[in-house]
Amino acid sequence: MSSSPQPGDASNDPVTDQTGRFVRQPNGRVRPLSPHLQIWRFHITMWGSILNRGAAIGLSFGALFVVAWMVAAACGPDAYATYTGLMGSPLGLLIWFGITVAAAYHLTAGVRHLIWDAGSGLSIKGADTLTWISIVAAIVLAVGFWAALFLSGKVVL
């Protein structure tokens, strides 16, 4: 490994470093700073992680829509018709499609995490495969669900 730093290499010494590549951690130790996003080569597990956090935040908003649905139902037929009218509009359907995609991916990515927590699929290839499966399965679940909703006539645009 010719590229590994040599002992005494001044460019790699946190004491004399002037490039800002080292940070003092809260525990007082000096550690190299992680390379930032533009340095990373994008890989699928990175996307899996970013999308999972995005889905989680999306679902937090989705919870508001679910509770709003219960409020509308508890307020009688007129309120319920107003709610379903709004949610049946193109924008409303887009919001619910987004909630469906977020729920489906957070579910499949969550199962992926549980598999990892159990100690399986932790090789690079295994982790990549699990991430691809979770993304494809989520798309199939969400798109299939909405295709069935439209085909059965339960939802009309």
Added chain:
Amino acid sequence: MSKPARFVRNVKVSEREGAGEWKAERLTSLILVPLALWAFASAWTVSGAGYDGATGWFRSPVNAILLAATLLISIWHMWMGLKVVVDDYIHKPSTRTALLGGIGLLCLALAFASVFFLVRLALGSAPLPAGLGA
């Protein structure tokens, strides 16, 4: 910080509530897997079913209990997840405390609202005179 670190099988034992929260994250995830699948099936049932379809669905005790479990466990899971997001990106202690307080209050409000409206719907209580859409 005064206590010496404890180790079990060469793994450091968490000093505060970290281990409990880690377990709670996995426990809620595990329970939410079947509940999420049930929620997809339920969404299929109530979609396009109208007011009578929805209120009829709520009056089934199985649906009411499963929905209460889904919502309350989801909100608990959501609270732990959002806390991690704030911990990751917000470094200023005062902003962090304020945000966590706000999110905590929102989660509590969501949990109370879920139970309140769900109980009314499950018991078939009279529509609330809120005048929404009336």
